Structures are given as C-alpha cells and as structure tokens.
Amino acid sequence: MAAEAGTPTPADVYRARARIAGRVARTPLLSSPRLARACGADTVSLKLEMLQLSGAFKLRGATNALLALAPEVCARGVVTASTGNHGRALAYAARAEGVACTVCLSGLVPENKAAAVRELGAEVVRTGDDQDAAVAEALRLAAEHGFSYIPPFDHAEVIAGQGTIGLELLEDAPDLDTVIVPLSGGGLLAGVALIVKAINPAVHIVGVSPERGAAMIESLRAGYPVEVAEEGTLADSLGGGIGLDNRHTFALVRGLVDEVVQVSEGEIAAAMRGLYRHERLVTEGAAAVGAALLARGGVPGGGGRVAALITGNNVDMDAFTRLVREND
Template sequence: MAAEAGAPTPADIYRARARIAGRVARTPLLSSPRLARACGADSVSLKLEMLQPSGAFKLRGATHALLALAPETRARGVVTASTGNHGRALAWAARAEGVACTVCLSALVPANKVAAVRELGAEVVLAGDDQDAAVAEALRLAETRGLGYIPPFDHPDVIAGQGTLGLELLEDAPDLDTLLVPLSGGGLLAGVALAVKAVKPDVHVVGISPQRGAAMIESLRAGRPVEVAEETTLADSLGGGIGLDNRYSFALVRALADTVVQVSEAEIAAAMRELHRHERLVTEGAAAVGAALLARGEVPGGGRRAVVLVTGNNVDMDRFTRLICERD
C-alpha cells in the first residue's frame, strides 16, 4: 500500500515548524548512563516530550493541524476523538487560539485524562466502549455541526506537526543511530522518521507497542489495516485501532519502521518505576515503552547511540504512586 497523494513530505515538516514556532516547547534531551549500561550502548538519550505544556508530544500535531485549517472552519469550532493525549492537546491549542473544541472519548480513557480535557474548556462527549466508537461519534458531530475534524494521527498536518520533533533530534543529537518510538496509530513514528531519515537514512527506527491491542503491529503483519480488540493496558495512550480506511500513517510506518516490537505490562511497569527512581521522571505507560525495551539488554539493530522518545506524563498520580512503590 503506497502513501496516498497528499501524504506529508520532509518539506511539510519544515513548514510545520515555522507555523507552530512559539506555541510548543523545544524539549530537552536527558542522558541516561543507566540505560546505556543496561543495553550496552555508548549513549542513550531521553527526549522529554512529557515537558510539553499539555503533557505530551501530541501538542505538536494538534497545534499544526488547527492552524492549518481555513479561518472560516476554525470559526465554527473543531472536534476530535482521542485516547486522551490528543484530545488534551487539541483542547490546549484551541483555547490558546480562541477556538471552540469538542473531544470524543471512549469508556477506556482514564478518568484523569477525561478531567484534564474538561479543565481546558473543551466539550467532552463520552462515546462507546473503544476508540473506534469515539471516532464514529466525532465524525458524526463534524457532519451535523459543521465542525473541523482533526484526527489523532492519520492526517498530513498532524503527521507533519509530530515530525518537528525529528528536526530537533537532528540538531541536538546529530550522531544518533537508533530511534525508539512508541507506536500506536503511527502519526508520531511516521512524522519523526520522515524528518530524520530524509537527512540520515541509516538511522534504525524502532516502533514499540504493548502486547495488548497492538493494532498497528497486527496490521503490519497482515499487510493491511485490520481491526484489533482494544484492551486495558498501562500504555493506554497506545490503545485504539488505526482505521480500516487508514490513508497515511500505515503506509508511512510500513516504509519507515525498521523494527517493531511489543513489550509486556510487567516490563512497562518496571520501566516506569526505574525512570522515576533513577531519572526522576513521572511518565505514563506509553512513554516508558522505549526504556522497557532497552532494559532487555540490547539495542535493536545493534546501534551504539540511541534516542528514546519519552512521550507523555499524563498519568493518574494515585495509580502512579502505587505502581512506583511496588517491588519488581
């Protein structure tokens, strides 16, 4: 399956960076000698996207897609479906621009993420038992209310916005040879890999999903988008399907991901604990999957200089506190 006409290009990512300048944070890299020792690499750096104002990388794509809309569309308001972080990001960006925002969330979205979206002034619509149901409701509202629909991942402007993260990596970690990316709908991996491989085509890109409900990985195995039952997981931000009518992210992930891997719930929990104990980071499960993979003791592809995307910190703090107090 080739990417459709209109798929994002590296040039689109550079344009996206100019468009969102001043509206998102340039996040730092944190060296982790502990993880480097664990996997035998020369260096491991953590890209701290959890320091975005909305608490996750999603602010990049949501802001860019919102600003790319025609002014008359923005004036009517926007709607999306989300597993939590995209909805929060769009609500943040919409509030900053004075745009009305509606976010459709399924019953699987944690209560803290639902509350965070509401606190940003967005209208929350609870729709169905999984992400597919939330998407269906968002599309219905877009049609009936005339709202601009901004998907969580499968859209050129969203992918280009996420790709701005890759441009920062090229500047701040020019010697990287391995990039570890949480993988769900694929918008993040597609954008970041598109930016990085345009300059450094030999960088080994690793997509990492939980063992539960890994829709993109199952679709890659099948050679086409397939439905996968959404399951409860610590990495709740990586839940949901990729859409049977996926137009962009599936083809880009298939072309750009060199390795895809799944990690267990126990590995995710252990990585969250270790990132807190040693790097003093509060991470949600989805943000810890890269560290979970390196804890197995090697870098996929044999790389020596790895960068791990630590994508968000929107975790229920009561649950997080209980988790980090548990013994491995």
C-alpha cells in the first residue's frame, strides 16, 4: 500500500483542482424557486454533481488520489471498497490512466451499481453483508497483491478532491449563507467544509444523513468513532461505517461542520419525486437528502442564500420509475 499524506489542508484542495483539471466536469448550479419557497430561503441553488461522467461527485476524489500515486506504485494496480459510486469513479479514473482496478462490494450494493463498475473494466469482488466486510477484503487484496488501497472517504487526497466542489460553489455563488451536504463517511462533507470555512468562516455547513445507519452522526454524538449496524435505505450510497480507526473525516467534520441532521425514508422518496417532477432531475436517494431537508421547511442556519449538493444519479431506472409514479 502506498504512503498517504497527513490530514488535508486548504492548500491541498487547490492542488487537487490543478491535478484533476480536464479530467472532471465543472458542474453548474441550478436555481430551485420551489425549494426556496418550501424552506423560506431567499434562494436555493442545486450543485449538479450528478453530471460527472461517472454519474456522481466521487470522480473528483478518486481521480485526485489516483493521480497522486507515484507511477511505479500506480502500475501495480489499485483496489477499493465501495457502496457503489466511489468504486465506479475509481474504475473510471483507472481506465483513463491504464491502471488495473479491483472494487470490493458488499451484498447491500445494488446490482446496477456493480454492473456499472464492471462495464468500466474493473474487477468486482462481491463479499459479505456490509461495507466493513468489503473494506476487510480490499485490504487483504492490497496486502496480497501489492495494490494501492484508495478508500472511499477517509483519505487525504480523496477529501481534497471532493473539496474542489466547495471551491466551485464559492466562485459561482460567493454570497452563500448555507451549504447542505450529504453525509456518510464524511469525505465529501469534510472536503467541502475544509475549503468553504477557510474562504468564508461565516458560511453555515450542514451535513444530512438518512435515519438508517447514520454512522458519522452516531459517532459525533458519542464523541468518538462507533460502529453502527448498516441498514437498507433509499440512500444506499450513504451506507457503511466511518471506521473505528478513522484518521481524518471524523475530526474534520467535528471541527468544521455546524450542524448534522437526519431525514426519513419517506422524505427521501418524496424529495426524489420532487426533483424529478419539478427540476427534471434523475437522482439517487443519497443525492436527494439535502432537498428532503429543505422540503421539510425552515433553513438550518437561518435562511438567506442556500446551496444543496445533488451528488449522483446512479439509480436503478426501473426502481426509480416506480418510485416517481407513486403519490406522496
């Protein structure tokens, strides 16, 4: 396994932007007057990370971490464990650089996400019933074959890559008051909070998790990383623990994030329907948690100008079609 840098800094986010330039999309903001009315904000802007070529924001961190490896290390191949989107992103980045890639997925990962990884030329290893089992297998393969393990969130270069979203946000909407970010292992939230707080400490940063299996939120309540049983959820990309040996994301989220909130399965489903019917967006459940929070009414941090990250669209379309045809 390759050596990793220490906890990321804002300078690492700027370096990540230079490293991944031309390999990831600069995604647009879409105004949502509907959600602004629902929550009482002056404006709501949706950051459309589902427009990345891999279908989710994860391409930023995966590409940055891969490109940060020394060429001789990269040549031995990379491996990861994923709830789907990070694996797809790493497979995409690895194929672009001609690097062998293996992705370990638990039985909870939907088959459409496993198939998408295979289509990009990566080897998929199905193992266990939760993300912890997938991580254990990925680490075993790294040790056995000399692969570099690139985890989905608790990695300095992954965090820095995700932080480039925050740079784009404040360049395109410099007067933001609140930024709402989906929360699982915390790589996205840590990266965005790291750079946004460095540029404007007054911005209110909110992390949103589903009610089921919110490992980071339970860890924050306990004051240290804890294990939480992984449960099935519409927001399947937000599943999995944060790791009892968490090195980066727990401390960054605890130190930089102003508020964490949970939304129900019903709220997530309604948000997916709303984003499709009104903003014409196809989203997976994890991407809709910010919209679910805003649709509830009220704005964390008190209102004003709000941005919510719409993080991915890697959803089984048959299941999505059934969901959006349902009545709220």
